[in-house]
Amino acid sequence: MPRRLMPLQKLIFPGVGAFGHAMDALQAKGFVEPLKEYIASGKPYMGICVGMQTLFEGSEESRTKGLGIIPGIVKHFSTADKAVPHMGWNATQLVKEQTEVGGQAVNYGIDQDSVYYFVHSYAVPYADNLKEWTLATTQYGDEIFVSAVQKGNVCCTQFHPEKSGFAGIKLLRSFLEGTGVVDDSKVKIFDPRPKSRDLFTKRIIACLDVRANDQGDLVVTKGDQYDVREKSEAGGDVRNLGKPVELAKRYFDEGADEIAFLNITSFRNCPMADLPMLEVLKLASQTVFVPLTIGGGIRDVTDPDGKVHSALDVAGEYFRSGADKVSIGSDAVYAAEQFYANDGVPDGTTAIETIAKAYGAQAVVISVDPKRVYVKDPSETNHHVIKTPYTGPNGETYCWYQCTVKGGREGRDLDVRQLVTACQRLGAGEILLNCMDKDGTNSGYDIELIKDVKSAVTIPVVASSGAGNPSHFSQVFNETNVESALAAGIFHRREVPIETVKNHLKESGILVREDHTKL
Ligand code: 1PR
Numbered sequence: 398m399p400r401r402l403m404p405l406q407k408l409i410f411p412g413v414g415a416f417g418h419a420m421d422a423l424q425a426k427g428f429v430e431p432l433k434e435y436i437a438s439g440k441p442y443m444g445i446c447v448g449m450q451t452l453f454e455g456s457e458e459s460r461t462k463g464l465g466i467i468p469g470i471v472k473h474f475s476t477a478d479k480a481v482p483h484m485g486w487n488a489t490q491l492v493k494e495q496t497e498v499g500g501q502a503v504n505y506g507i508d509q510d511s512v513y514y515f516v517h518s519y520a521v522p523y524a525d526n527l528k529e530w531t532l533a534t535t536q537y538g539d540e541i542f543v544s545a546v547q548k549g550n551v552c553c554t555q556f557h558p559e560k561s562g563f564a565g566i567k568l569l570r571s572f573l574e575g576t577g578v579v580d581d582s583k584v585k586i587f588d589p590r591p592k593s594r595d596l597f598t599k600r601i602i603a604c605l606d607v608r609a610n611d612q613g614d615l616v617v618t619k620g621d622q623y624d625v626r627e628k629s630e631a632g633g634d635v636r637n638l639g640k641p642v643e644l645a646k647r648y649f650d651e652g653a654d655e656i657a658f659l660n661i662t663s664f665r666n667c668p669m670a671d672l673p674m675l676e677v678l679k680l681a682s683q684t685v686f687v688p689l690t691i692g693g694g695i696r697d698v699t700d701p702d703g704k705v706h707s708a709l710d711v712a713g714e715y716f717r718s719g720a721d722k723v724s725i726g727s728d729a730v731y732a733a734e735q736f737y738a739n740d741g742v743p744d745g746t747t748a749i750e751t752i753a754k755a756y757g758a759q760a761v762v763i764s765v766d767p768k769r770v771y772v773k774d775p776s777e778t779n780h781h782v783i784k785t786p787y788t789g790p791n792g793e794t795y796c797w798y799q800c801t802v803k804g805g806r807e808g809r810d811l812d813v814r815q816l817v818t819a820c821q822r823l824g825a826g827e828i829l830l831n832c833m834d835k836d837g838t839n840s841g842y843d844i845e846l847i848k849d850v851k852s853a854v855t856i857p858v859v860a861s862s863g864a865g866n867p868s869h870f871s872q873v874f875n876e877t878n879v880e881s882a883l884a885a886g887i888f889h890r891r892e893v894p895i896e897t898v899k900n901h902l903k904e905s906g907i908l909v910r911e912d913h914t915k916l
Contacts, residue, residue, distance in 0.1 A: 603655075617641050
């Protein structure tokens, strides 16, 4: 049934997910012609991410045609020199300037000193025939792509203003409070200037492990090597380090670039209507304007009446409640086992595949809970081993990293390299790499593990477990090429503020995000 958009005064099309999926949905719901008609009428339009990409003629991501309003094809990033998806905070270079100020600001508040949150594997390479349409470009590796579009009544961003802290809110406010239409005759256009290196920043992520305590309240907790109970002979209480929504807001205010919530008791079956993290996400997304990842229980769930909800349905509920990414733990291990049992052929049924197909690879994170298994000699195991200077209990100098499920309760016959390569092949977009041996120890990240995983995949990797002081962050960024580092305990216990970590990284010459925007 055709939809009428003409009565609208302004239209924002915030896209998440895959190009083909978005275009098919527009087609099926009768929005294609009304959207074209609306944009042609000269009324203000803002497209975000896929909401921008669909204005082009097509995308390498799909055979489905785009709206064809802007010339050009959306292309996949090269993985030769960088991780893909391009996931994180990057700068923009404005290539338009107003010769006469008044009405709608041509830059819509975009600021070259700020960074904005991107999450995409496909982008429109900048080309001269896009001059009239290009408002800003961004460099990732040595590729320069269109990161913002502007012409007349059209303004779009490849990045997500709604997830870009106060810098992004300033942009949305400019569109909402301005006329939303720029007089192009009063705009000067420049050529983008390539830089010797991109301005992509390293992300600092705060992680909140959440579960119900013995009184039934949802609390943020933190384990030592995954044991979250206070030490006592009778078995202590679950450690309570605060309330999830309040802590998330605190970390946003303190400069976290992303926040992850992990429901750590999700291995217990939970009916769809009672998923405890939905409310947490809904409330957190009202005050937290950086990406939110949710993990724990992303798998098929069965209600008490026997009704089964697919992992895709569960993920959909989380996305609609404010999650930007879902993180899959145990189910990813089972999916990898199924993948190898199937001779390395994806069968399209796993949660990774179904969620990535609908929401894009960038929305699917794999949370890995590995632990070291020491061997005297590599011949003792079929698994991928590393030689390590940190010897085992009996002087062993080799180890492999065993994947676990159910929050580390059960080890499987799968090593971490097998897991991450299978998950990348199945369509995952990021690896959240925990380490059971290091979790809660404050002794630094497991650099050997991180290097090993990073060399096996081209998707971004989050280093996790063991951060105890700011120099652990500079160490992990200097010694491995991970894109981001996560910590929990030191932030919860206020031992090291996020700002101290970022100042230390800046002093060490590592690029990090600062949001100086005043609203
Ligand atoms: O298997 O898909 O339902 O997901 C369960 C999720 O819950 C997984 O992501 C798993 O990592 C997590 N989880 C389960 N049990 C625990 C536990 O601690 N008992 N938490 C747990 C994992 C590890 C990190 C932690 C870092 C940094 N927590 O999230 O935040 O190690 O900590 P640190 O900086 O204090 O060292 P599924």
